[in-house]
Structures are given as C-alpha cells and as structure tokens.
Amino acid sequence: STGPENHKFSLQEVLDSFRVCLSEDEHVSLERYVAGWRGLVKFMNSLGNVFTFISKDAVSKIQILVNFLNGENGSHYVTIQSMVKYELENGLVDVSKRGTHPESGCRTLLRLHRALRWLELFLERLRISKEDGKTSVMCADAYNESLSQHHPWVIRKAAGMAFCVLPGRPTFFEVMNVGSTEKVVEMLGEAVPMISKVYKITEDLYAQNNLLELP
Ligand code: 1PW
Incomplete structure (x- = not known):
C-alpha cells in the first residue's frame, strides 16, 4: 500500500484522502474514507498521549469498517452508498434500538461522520486564526458546536481536558509537516x-435513509 501511513507524515496527504474518496458521480469510496481516518488518527497520536483515549475509539471504528471491506461481502462495501443500500436491504442495521446488529457499517460510519464535522469546523477555525490563536479554544468551540451533542457528560468532560493540553498553534502547524504558516493556511483552504x-x-445520504439517529 502507498497510503499516508507508510512514509513521513504530512497532514496534506491525509486530507488528500478525503479529496480522492469522492468519485465524479459523488460516490464516496469507503476504503479511502477509512484511509483518511487512519491518517487523522496518526496525526492525533502525534499530538500527545492524551489523545490516545480519543483516537482509540476511532481506531476500533476504523477496524470494524476494514473488516467489512475485507470480508466475504466486501464488494457491497466499496462505497458508502453501496454499504447503506446493502445493509438496509438485508436488514443488517439496528434502526431504532440496539439488537442483533450493534456494529453495523452504517452506525459505525455515522460515528466517524459526526467526528468529521468536528474536524471540518476545527480546521476552518485554525485556517482563519491569528498567530496568537488558542488551539484549545478553537478545538473546544468546534467540538461544542458539533460532536459534543452526541456524547454523554463523561466523554465531554474528558474531551475538554484533552483539548486543554493541545499544543499551541506554532507546534500544531509544525506537526502537520506541510511547511510555512502560509502553506498550511493555503492547504487548509483547499482541504476544508x-x-x-x-x-x-x-449527511444527505443518511438523512434520505433516516439513519442520522442510529443507536
Ligand atoms: C485534533 C484532530 C481532531 C480529529 C477528530 C477526531 C475525533 C474522534 C473521536 C472522539 C471520540 C471520543 C471518545 C469516544 C466516544 C464514543 O462513545 C463515540 N465515538 C465517537 C467517534 O464519537 C460514540 O461511539 P459509540 O459509543 O456509539 O460506539
């Protein structure tokens, strides 16, 4: 594989995974979506140990999806669209309460999808931030505006504590390994x-299929 996981880490490549996961007819490649998430996890882990609690859940979600991709029904998991169609048509999703399919592809991806909104909001805040901008505040604001609504109190608390020890903007930009601040801002302008x-x-696909509240 030549994914972003094999050479010197650059956030640019990670974010590129999300670019290439879209086909012309707007189908989303699950394999590339997952590759993007793998890179994000690597990035999070490079920010410090406190983030491993956050990334651990993403890692296990990624693994569930990889198992589907590599499983005997993998051909149905090529795109998010085909996954949704396949799982719904075959009754493989717990729709209203947890039951016989607690780890469906649909509910697993929904968790990453919600977290992607956080990432989007956070990166946009980073992009427009000033030199003295506080990453912890940007991260917390993005979280409170999105993902936190789906988390119980104890997770919100732990996440808030992790944000507090986020490195400052200069270190953050350095860890991205993209280049100068101008380069980072330019890269974010394309990635976001x-x-x-x-x-x-x-989001539209999930809304059309009534999947936005999967347990
Ligand atoms: C600095 C880069 C930011 C990237 C954003 C990554 C966010 C990742 C996940 C946050 C997870 C916090 C701890 C896990 C909580 C789970 O309970 C929750 N998972 C997620 C991804 O929100 C819900 O999953 P569950 O319990 O219904 O299986």
Missing part, C-alpha cells in the same frame, strides 16, 4: 471545502 463536501454527501 473537500471535507465539507464529503460530509454533506454523507
């Missing part, structure tokens, strides 16, 4: 709309 588009396509 891409992530936003993938998010919107997934």
